[in-house]
Amino acid sequence: xxxxxxxxxxxxxxxxxxxxxxxxxxxxxxxxxxxxxxxxxxxxxxxxxxxxxxxxxxxxxxxxxxxxxxxxxxxxxxxxxxxxxxxxxxxxxxxxxxxxxxxxxxxxxxxxxxxxxxxxxxxxxxxxxxxxxxxxxxxxxxxxxxxxxxxxxxxxxxxxxxxxxxxxxxxxxxxxxxxxxxxxxxxxxxxxxxxxxxxxxxxxxxxxxxxxxxxxxxxxxxxxxxxxxxxxxxxxxxxxxxxxxxxxxxxxxxxxxxxxxxxxxxxxxxxxxxxxxxxxxxxxxxxxxxxxxxxxxxxxxxxxxxxxxxxxxxxxxxxxxxxxx
Numbered sequence: 001x002x003x004x005x006x007x008x009x010x011x012x013x014x015x016x017x018x019x020x021x022x023x024x025x026x027x028x029x030x031x032x033x034x035x036x037x038x039x040x041x042x043x044x045x046x047x048x049x050x051x052x053x054x055x056x057x058x059x060x061x062x063x064x065x066x067x068x069x070x071x072x073x074x075x076x077x078x079x080x081x082x083x084x085x086x087x088x089x090x091x092x093x094x095x096x097x098x099x100x101x102x103x104x105x106x107x108x109x110x111x112x113x114x115x116x117x118x119x120x121x122x123x124x125x126x127x128x129x130x131x132x133x134x135x136x137x138x139x140x141x142x143x144x145x146x147x148x149x150x151x152x153x154x155x156x157x158x159x160x161x162x163x164x165x166x167x168x169x170x171x172x173x174x175x176x177x178x179x180x181x182x183x184x185x186x187x188x189x190x191x192x193x194x195x196x197x198x199x200x201x202x203x204x205x206x207x208x209x210x211x212x213x214x215x216x217x218x219x220x221x222x223x224x225x226x227x228x229x230x231x232x233x234x235x236x237x238x239x240x241x242x243x244x245x246x247x248x249x250x251x252x253x254x255x256x257x258x259x260x261x262x263x264x265x266x267x268x269x270x271x272x273x274x275x276x277x278x279x280x281x282x283x284x285x286x287x288x289x290x291x292x293x294x295x296x297x298x299x300x301x302x303x304x305x306x307x308x309x310x311x312x313x314x315x316x317x318x319x320x321x322x323x324x325x
Contacts, residue, residue, distance in 0.1 A: 039063070039294075040287070040288055040292075040293070040294050040318050041063040041064060041234065041293055041294030041295075042061060042062050042063050042064075042294055042295055042297070042311075042314055042315070042318065043062070043063065043064040043065075043066060043200065043234055043294060043295065043296040043297065044058070044062045044064070044065055044066065044296075044297045044299065044300035044311070045066045045067075045068050045105065045296070045297060045298050045299040045300065046065055046066065046067055046068065046299060046300055046301060047068040047069065047299060047301065048067070048068065048069040048082050048083060048084075048087060050299065050300075050301030050302075051087050051090065053301065054300075054301060055305065056094055056097075056098075058300055058303070058311055059094050059097070059098035059100055060098060061311050061312070061314070061315045062098070062100050062300070062311075063100060063101065063294070064100055064101040064102070064103060064142075065091070065094060065095070065100055065101070065102055065103070066103045066104075066105050066145050066200075066296075067091055067102065067103070067104055067105060067141075068105040068108060068147075068299070069082045069083045069087075069104075069105070070082075070083060070104060070105070070106050070111075070135075071106065071107055071108070071111035071112070071113075071114065072106060072107065072114045072115055072118045072128055073114050073118065074114045074117035074118055074124065075118065075124050075127065076118045076121075076123070076124035076125060076126070076127030076128035076131065077127065077128075077131055078106070078128075078131045078132070078135060079114075080135070088139050091139075092139070092140050095140065101142045101143075102140065102141050102142055103141060103142055103143050103144065103145050103177075103179065104132075104135065104136060104139075104141045104143075104144050104145065105144070105145040105147055105181070106132065106144055106145065106146055106147065107146060107147035107148050107149065108147045108149065109149050111147075112147070112148050112149045112150070115148040115151070115156075115160075116151070116152075116156050116159065119148075119156070119159035119160060119162065119163045120155065120156070120159040125159075125162065125163055125166065126166075128163070129163075129166055129167050129170050130170075132144050132167065133170060133171065133174065133176065136176055137174070141176075142176065142177060143171065143176045143177035143178055143179065143197070144167070144171075144176075144178060144179070145179045145180065145181060145200065146163070146164065146167070146178065146179070146180045146181070147180070147181040148160060148180075149181075149183070150183060150186060157187070157189065158189075160192065161188075161189045161191050161192045164178065164180065164191075164192040164195050164196060165191055165192065165195045167195075168195040168196070168197075169195075177197040177198075178195065178196055178197055179196060179197055179198040179199065179200060180192075180196050180199055180200070181199075181200040181202055181236075181296075182199055182200070182201065182202060183202050183205070184201065184202060184203050184204075184206060184215065184218075184219035184222070187226070188226070188228070190227060193226065193227060193228050196232065197232070198232050198233070198234055198293055199223065199228060199232060199233050199234065200234045200236055200296040201219055201220070201223060201233055201234060201235055201236050201296075202236040202298070203215055203216045203219040203220075203235060203236045203237075204236060204237075204238040204298070205238075205242070208244065208273075209244070209267075209268070209273045210238070210242050210273060211237075211238045211273075211274075211275055212267075212279075213279055213282055213283060213286070216235060216283050216286060217286065219235075220233065220235065220286075220290055220292070230290055230291040230292050230293075231291055231292070231293050232293055233292045233293055234287075234292065234293050234294045234295055234296040235283060235286070235287040235292055235294075235295050235296070236295070236296050236297075236298060237275065237280060237283055237284075237295050237296070237297050237298075237310075237314070238274070238275055238298055239252065239253045239275075239297055239298065239299060239300065239302040239303050239310055239311075240252050240253055240274065240298070240302050241253065241256050241272040241273055241274025241275075242272065242273055242274075243271055243272055244268075244271050244272070244273055245271060251272055251274070252301075252302035253274060253275075253302050253303055253304055253310060254302060254303060254304040254305070256269065256272060256274055257304040257308050258304075260272075262276060263276075264276055264277040264278050265277075265278040267279050275310070277308070277310060277313045280310045280313045280314060280317075281313050281314075281316075281317045283295070284313070284314050284317040284318060285317055288317075288318060295314060297310075297311070297314075
């Protein structure tokens with residue numbers, strides 16, 4: 001390609017266009033004050049019981065690691081009994097080596113029992129927020145992910161809103177962020193929705209075929225209609241399957257591949273429904289085309305390794321067809 005030169009007259013024209021507030025790039029008019037395009041993030045959850053067997057190189061394909069380990073106590077203190085010092089050290093190593101954000105998940109399915117008590121009591125809620133700040137600052141976490149499964153009734157819903165709003169207010173001056181994991185059916189108050197930096201939409205564990213492409217579309221649309229901007233939603237992707245006749249029975253994607261070797265376009269085998277590579281690719285592209293903040297994965301320790309990896313499919317999909325090897 002021949003090198004193009006710019007005359008003083010051309011330079012004057014460019015500066016004039018900038019001063020007028022817009023320039024044309026590749027045939028598209030761009031306002032001078034138009035915000036930069038936000039990145040598409042891949043967020044992976046990692047429970048403490050998966051750390052020892054983790055292939056740390058998967059972090060090359062992540063933008064953020066959400067560590068699942070801690071739960072609240074009724075008095076607002078944090079129960080960190082599952083969190084060993086060696087694991088905290090390893091997480092810090094991963095953050096530095098792979099330049100990823102590190103987030104602390106608080107709560108979860110069997111770890112949410114004390115949320116109601118510590119959130120409805122003003123003193124306990126204040127202590128809870130202070131404890132989260134202290135933990136993040138002491139261990140180089142970039143913020144927290146609140147995972148209350150699930151508030152019941154108006155009193156708990158109001159308490160959850162206060163918890164989110166007050167956490168955000170306390171975190172912002174310290175440059176810590178607040179996200180929340182919510183079920184596909186779960187409601188958030190407008191105040192809570194506005195205070196969250198990002199929502200991890202758990203578009204899985206529905207009845208029957210628990211995480212279809214159509215369910216993902218439905219869950220995204222519901223959140224958007226409730227007033228949540230697209231660029232604050234991460235679409236949740238499951239790296240596991242569920243037995244159709246035994247809803248509580250889960251199988252990791254790695255186990256499904258090892259036992260049944262399903263084709264890439266298959267999402268069901270031997271009575272187990274899961275998301276294979278084709279569906280994960282479609283969902284990732286749905287998230288991109290919908291302008292979402294990214295995708296969130298439960299959880300990266302369940303993935304198959306090598307060419308059958310779902311995380312690899314996500315990485316290829318977000319680069320776009322033209323860039324794929």
